[in-house]
Amino acid sequence: MMEETLVVIVRSIISFFTLLIYTRLLGKQQMGNLSYFDYINGITIGSISGTLATDLSSKGWVHFIGLTSFVAITIVFQFVTVKSRYASKVIDSEPTIVVQDGKILEHSLSKMRIKYDELMVMLRQKSVFDITQVRYGILETDGSLSVLLASDYQSVSRKDMKLPPQETGMMTEVVVDGRVLHQNLSQRGKSLGWLKKEIKKRCPGGIKQVAFAAIMPDETLYLDLFNDNVTRETDVSDYRGPF
Incomplete structure (x- = not known):
């Protein structure tokens, strides 16, 4: 042994x-x-x-x-x-268009053996909830979906509006599950006192009530509480089963 x-x-x-x-x-x-x-x-x-x-x-x-x-x-x-x-x-296949001009190409979907429900999930993951806004939906070789929105639904950039460029940056997590990430806080040049003060403005219960908090690129604080007080949740299920 x-x-x-x-x-x-x-x-x-x-x-x-x-x-x-x-x-x-x-x-x-x-x-x-x-x-x-x-x-x-x-x-x-x-x-x-x-x-x-x-x-x-x-x-x-x-x-x-x-x-x-x-x-x-x-x-x-x-x-x-x-x-x-x-x-x-031959080995890796190639990208396949499965949505064009807001219409699902059933033959492509069938060829890739993708169900409609799976396609809808992939669209939602791309923040697309209206398929009529899609110019092209392309199924990539790794199974992911790339989406090009129709021109009427594409976001307008600062360049399109002839505005001066704006500095961009990274979002930095500073609170996760009620615990402060001190290293991340110091990296953004913020103190624990500043964090507590900002949280107190919107959450009297303090840091322990915070599920997630992050400093945004514009130095504002994003806050998500354990209790979000959502008055009415949208039910997307079409099956009233036990699970």
């Missing part, structure tokens, strides 16, 4: 560092926006690595060779898809 435990520990260490080295060799493609092929490929490599660590019924060397071979083939295919556009299309 003790001997098997030691073997598993040693194999796990070898598997861990081998996987670390190989994922670095594969590059950021494996960690970025994955195509379906990349996703399955990553799972397979992880599965082989896990087998290398825990399968004592066969020699570890066999699994190591299998893992190395699979990674080597993947690297070769990466070079092939970079050099050959045709091979890239």
Whole structure:
């Protein structure tokens, strides 16, 4: 029992560092926006690595060779898809238009095996709640949806209005679940006293009542309380079931 435990520990260490080295060799493609092929490929490599660590019924060397071979083939295919556009299309597919001029292209949707409900979810994730406003909806190779709104519904920029440019910045979280993030607060040059004062203006209960707070690019404080006092919630469900 003790001997098997030691073997598993040693194999796990070898598997861990081998996987670390190989994922670095594969590059950021494996960690970025994955195509379906990349996703399955990553799972397979992880599965082989896990087998290398825990399968004592066969020699570890066999699994190591299998893992190395699979990674080597993947690297070769990466070079092939970079050099050959045709091979890239065959392996990674290509973007598909599923919405055009506010109309759903059913044949494209069927080809991609995407349900209407799934399309609606992806549109809402892009803050699109009216499909008639969509000029093009494009399903990317990684399964995400890119949306181009019709010109009448696109946001007007300061450049369009011939206004001088305005400095932009990052939102910085300073309170999460009633806990103050002091490092983030100091990075924005704000004190705890300033934070408490700003919160007190809108929340007499203080920081403990704050679910999330952030300093916006214009130095104002965004505040979200645990109790938002929403008078009437919109119900988007069409199923009155137990779940």
